[in-house]
Amino acid sequence: MMQEFMSFISVVGQTFTRNAPISIALAVVFTVLTWFSACNPGRPWWRKRDLVTDLCYWLFIPVITRFLRIGLLIAAAAFILGITTGDGLIAFYENGHGPLAALPLAAQAVIFLIGEDIILYWTHRWFHGKRFWKYHAVHHSSEELEWISAARFHPVNLFLGSVLADVVMLFAGISPNVFVVLGPLTVAHSAFVHANLDWTLGPFKYVIASPVFHRWHHTAAERGGEKNFAATFPILDILFGTFYMPAGELPDRYGIADRSFPQSFGAQLVHPFTR
Numbered sequence: 001m002m003q004e005f006m007s008f009i010s011v012v013g014q015t016f017t018r019n020a021p022i023s024i025a026l027a028v029v030f031t032v033l034t035w036f037s038a039c040n041p042g043r044p045w046w047r048k049r050d051l052v053t054d055l056c057y058w059l060f061i062p063v064i065t066r067f068l069r070i071g072l073l074i075a076a077a078a079f080i081l082g083i084t085t086g087d088g089l090i091a092f093y094e095n096g097h098g099p100l101a102a103l104p105l106a107a108q109a110v111i112f113l114i115g116e117d118i119i120l121y122w123t124h125r126w127f128h129g130k131r132f133w134k135y136h137a138v139h140h141s142s143e144e145l146e147w148i149s150a151a152r153f154h155p156v157n158l159f160l161g162s163v164l165a166d167v168v169m170l171f172a173g174i175s176p177n178v179f180v181v182l183g184p185l186t187v188a189h190s191a192f193v194h195a196n197l198d199w200t201l202g203p204f205k206y207v208i209a210s211p212v213f214h215r216w217h218h219t220a221a222e223r224g225g226e227k228n229f230a231a232t233f234p235i236l237d238i239l240f241g242t243f244y245m246p247a248g249e250l251p252d253r254y255g256i257a258d259r260s261f262p263q264s265f266g267a268q269l270v271h272p273f274t275r
């Protein structure tokens, strides 16, 4: 028991140490960029009202994601393929498997990004439905939207969103080595689309999600909130009729309609289970 506890603490420590340099780099970069090109001028991110809540998500979500992902990878191999031994799991996942793993790593990365974005587009729309909104409302609860709001996700949303998408792609055969390169890039891009920047990326606005594209998603439904579901590739929103970036306008006023929604990390985690 003590050994399990110590290895849990070591994984938590490793995740914190791995995320620290990228977090510091993002903080510096977005502080400077927002100074010059804020989408919504106002107080800096470190003075936002619910900074402590954002910091808790920023610190703990990578740890929670890691454990949820490992759990779902093990469960998928056991229930679908009957693989239950440690060696069997390593052989199945360690370097990928099947035709996808035979492709060069760059090709696997492209397939991973596209496959994952399609899954995330549809799970995201699903979380905007009546039944699952209570979990996704956590992500939309930030009224002062900043790069650091990017990690605000309820664990149920994570599990049936990005963790599910990761596991589907790994189960299909993509090598986990793809994560080594794409992991930090995904974190950086997610922080970028939430950053307080007036960047639309001009003609590339259809190619890659920009801060203005995603900030519209965080506005109220009548302002554009039920649009722009794609995490990375806005082409998905064009294909499915949910693209929204009105020319010459910038999004403002973020958050959710429910005034009684809790603001603290702990209260937000239990909130969906209280009704």
Ligand SMILES: [Zn+2]
Pocket (backbone or CB within 6 Å): 124, 128, 136, 139, 140, 217
């Ligand atoms: Zn959403």
Ligand SMILES: [Zn+2]
Pocket (backbone or CB within 6 Å): 139, 150, 194, 214, 218
């Ligand atoms: Zn968001």
